[in-house]
Amino acid sequence: MGFSCGIIGLPNVGKSTIFNALTSAKAASENFPFCTIEPNTGAVPVPDPRLDKLAELAGSAKTIPTQITFVDIAGLIRGASKGEGLGNQFLGHIRAVDAVAHVVRCFENDNVIHVDGNVDPIRDVETIDTELILSDLESVQKQFQKYQKLARSQDKEAKEILSVLEGLEAHLSDGKPARHFESESEHIEELTSQLLTAKPTLFVANVSEDDAATTPDINGSRLVDRLAKYAADCNAPITVISGQVEAEISELPREERKDYLDELGLELSGLDRLILAGYKLLNLLTFFTVGPKEAHAWTAENGTKAPGCAGKIHTDFEKGFIRAEVIAYDDYVAAGSEVKVKEAGKLRVEGKEYTMQDGDIVHFRFNV
Secondary structure, three states: OOOEEEEEOOOOOOHHHHHHHHHOOOOOOOOOOOOOOOOEEEEEEOOOHHHHHHHHHHOOOEEEOOEEEEEEOOOOOOOHHHOHHHHHHHHHHHHOOOEEEEEEEOOOOOOOOOOOOOOOHHHHHHHHHHHHHHHHHHHHHHHHHHHHHHHHOOOHHHHHHHHHHHHHHHHHHOOOOHHHOOOOOOOHHHHHOOOHHHOOEEEEEEOOHHHOOOOOOOOOOOHHHHHHHHHHHOOOOEEEEOHHHHHHHHHOOHHHHHHHHHHHOOOOOHHHHHHHHHHHHOOEEEEEEEOOOEEEEEEEEOOOEHHHHHHHHOHHHHHOEEEEEEEOHHHHHHHOOHHHHHHOOOOEEEOOOOEOOOOOEEEEEEOO
């Protein structure tokens, strides 16, 4: 199962620069609006030192990390919900992803044109949010009309759905995204599944090279601080990246990147932090299969039962699931090998109702 995170924002905020560094895909990145029209996509390995450690202990011939797909979506502008700037096409691209990384410009540079003439991160965020909310409002109103007709025929379920839609419409009309709408209705997931503002969202502050290692202060006055305060008020995560720095890092040989990061005072690159933030935003976990041939990381949503995780490897594993032989990551590392884990009695046999945990090392037993 693939997981995708769409990179959105106004034109010229650094989306494609960040995407290029992220995926080394060399997407077009120019200093004018609408440089990106068709979305570029790139699958990016999720950095996980646990995988390397397991491969080392098991003597695995190769490592296969789990991946997340990033989609570089063209810059939106005011009026996108009404079709301005090819808005309908771009909004459709957002609808197709699982989560959203909203890139916001938090640097001053007279040589980089801003579509509104000056840099204001909160205004920029609100411009995008307004267009997404207006698009969602139109979608909800169409659903409302559909269920209104059914409700007139005394359809009980339609009346319940209509009540939810009324609340959702009022919520969006107040300028609030759908992901913050609360409802106990069993229909809410279905009703919001195609809404743009229901997507899990994180903010990406694109800062100058001097601020690459900065820590945002919600009480501060810098551009990045103002965005951090906004994100905190929205209960949304924020990642700080310098697109300029990341572009430079991506051009360096891999063995030189660590030294460059050390010079900047960074433990991880901004892109690694973005990948991890996107992975967390999607509420994902990683489990492992380990052996002499390969150490393999696999992705599943938190809360997935053992058979569902087995199906991530092969559908036959899920269909014929018998049991899962599970070792916790810490137990494996402490013991040093699978043999020693078994000797220590730390290998568990789990059935169909076992909920997989992040870091589990597993052998699935199945029969088809």
